[in-house]
Amino acid sequence: MGKLVVLMITAFVDMVGLLMIIPLLPFYAKHLGANGFVVGLLVSSFAIAQLITAPMWGRLSDRYGRRPALLVGLSASAIAYVVFGFANALWLLFLSRLVQGAGGGTVSVIQAYVADALRPEDRAKGLGWLSAATNAGVALGPLFGSFASHWQRSGPGLLAAALCVCNIVFAFFFLSESRDMVEAKAVGRKQIRSRDAVLRVVTHSGEAPSRLIWIYAIAMGAFTGANSMLALFLSVRFGVTENTIGFFYAYIGTMSVLTRAVILGWAVDKYGEARLSRFGSALLAVGLAAIAFMHPLKDPATLAHTLRLSVRFVGILPYLPLAIAVALLPLGTAFTFPCVTALLSRVIPSSDRGLYMGVQQTFGGTARSLFPILAGIAFDRFVELPFLVSAGLVAGTIYLGLGMEENIRAKPSTEAAPAA
Numbered sequence: 001m002g003k004l005v006v007l008m009i010t011a012f013v014d015m016v017g018l019l020m021i022i023p024l025l026p027f028y029a030k031h032l033g034a035n036g037f038v039v040g041l042l043v044s045s046f047a048i049a050q051l052i053t054a055p056m057w058g059r060l061s062d063r064y065g066r067r068p069a070l071l072v073g074l075s076a077s078a079i080a081y082v083v084f085g086f087a088n089a090l091w092l093l094f095l096s097r098l099v100q101g102a103g104g105g106t107v108s109v110i111q112a113y114v115a116d117a118l119r120p121e122d123r124a125k126g127l128g129w130l131s132a133a134t135n136a137g138v139a140l141g142p143l144f145g146s147f148a149s150h151w152q153r154s155g156p157g158l159l160a161a162a163l164c165v166c167n168i169v170f171a172f173f174f175l176s177e178s179r180d181m182v183e184a185k186a187v188g189r190k191q192i193r194s195r196d197a198v199l200r201v202v203t204h205s206g207e208a209p210s211r212l213i214w215i216y217a218i219a220m221g222a223f224t225g226a227n228s229m230l231a232l233f234l235s236v237r238f239g240v241t242e243n244t245i246g247f248f249y250a251y252i253g254t255m256s257v258l259t260r261a262v263i264l265g266w267a268v269d270k271y272g273e274a275r276l277s278r279f280g281s282a283l284l285a286v287g288l289a290a291i292a293f294m295h296p297l298k299d300p301a302t303l304a305h306t307l308r309l310s311v312r313f314v315g316i317l318p319y320l321p322l323a324i325a326v327a328l329l330p331l332g333t334a335f336t337f338p339c340v341t342a343l344l345s346r347v348i349p350s351s352d353r354g355l356y357m358g359v360q361q362t363f364g365g366t367a368r369s370l371f372p373i374l375a376g377i378a379f380d381r382f383v384e385l386p387f388l389v390s391a392g393l394v395a396g397t398i399y400l401g402l403g404m405e406e407n408i409r410a411k412p413s414t415e416a417a418p419a420a
Contacts, residue, residue: 019142045098046100081096124273197356198359208343222367276339280335285395292388
């Protein structure tokens with residue numbers, strides 16, 4: 001548990017820096033002449049770089065350890081934030097995203113790190129706690145970014161870079177290696193090549209690991225595509241600006257933290273990862289579809305009077321339906337992604353855990369590369385379309401998860417929990 005706490009702190013600080021930048025990215029790009037398609041391409045550039053590097057990071061972490069790979073990834077983020085801070089052209093924004101994406105392949109390393117440190121039955125809860133820490137960063141990062149943007153245009157990027165350097169120092173001194181490297185080097189069986197693992201997901205799609213990777217990729221891609229257009233959608237429908245978008249992301253982050261820290265562990269114990277992941281997909285699909293139909297409530301003063309609400313609620317009422325719909329997104333993602341990743345860690349051997357976590361990020365990265373571009377094209381035509389299509393795709397993943405309980409029962413894990 002001690003390793004998990006240190007990793008949670010590292011992930012939290014990293015996410016604060018990242019979310020100082022993400023909500024501002026569409027507005028910065030728009031000021032430099034970008035349309036919806038270019039914004040989608042900009043968001044995808046991170047995933048493209050991550051797509052290329054994720055299996056490499058996973059295999060290198062299996063061979064040389066999780067800690068070195070994480071430190072390299074954090075260093076890449078620091079460089080990317082400095083480039084973002086001084087970006088005065090679209091190509092510099094793209095460069096920033098590509099550099100960070102290349103180091104961002106370490107997401108798979110973080111997931112493998114948690115799987116190393118916890119018993120199989122505790123992994124979904126551990127990943128949930130890790131997600132809670134990152135979503136606390138989601139809640140605070142946008143507020144810091146909005147504040148720094150009032151200081152000067154380069155403020156958010158430079159502040160994020162400074163936080164990242166502090167995080168590197170902290171991780172260097174306090175984050176210990178989770179993998180037994182003596183044991184890892186002594187493993188006698190031939191390791192699977194990254195290319196073979198990727199091809200197996202395509203050619204053996206009915207196997208449990210392949211199905212889980214497809215669920216993750218489709219749901220993550222659909223969510224990312226819709227989320228990449230959320231700031232522009234809120235700007236069109238609700239008049240949100242770069243100075244106020246931080247409050248919406250803070251709300252989503254707060255909901256995510258509460259769900260993953262308070263509800264997820266109880267829900268996993270009661271329903272199991274497989275069943276809970278399907279329920280999460282259903283919530284996510286409903287939330288995405290509902291956002292497409294959101295408009296500010298008209299005449300909130302009359303409505304408040306009808307409902308006998310205090311006058312102080314008049315300013316909140318226009319956003320109340322939107323708040324309810326948006327709340328389903330963190331609920332859905334909190335139940336879906338940690339459970340799917342935990343299930344994947346239980347159906348693959350520990351010697352290939354980093355590799356398959358990397359393959360999961362490869363497929364997820366492919367989806368995150370394509371969906372924002374497609375969502376941007378769709379948004380330029382009908383602002384509702386990205387959310388409706390994404391909802392349909394997420395709903396379709398429920399079918400892929402049917403019967404997953406039998407695969408887990410058929411392959412009980414014998415792994416013991418490592419010492420914390």
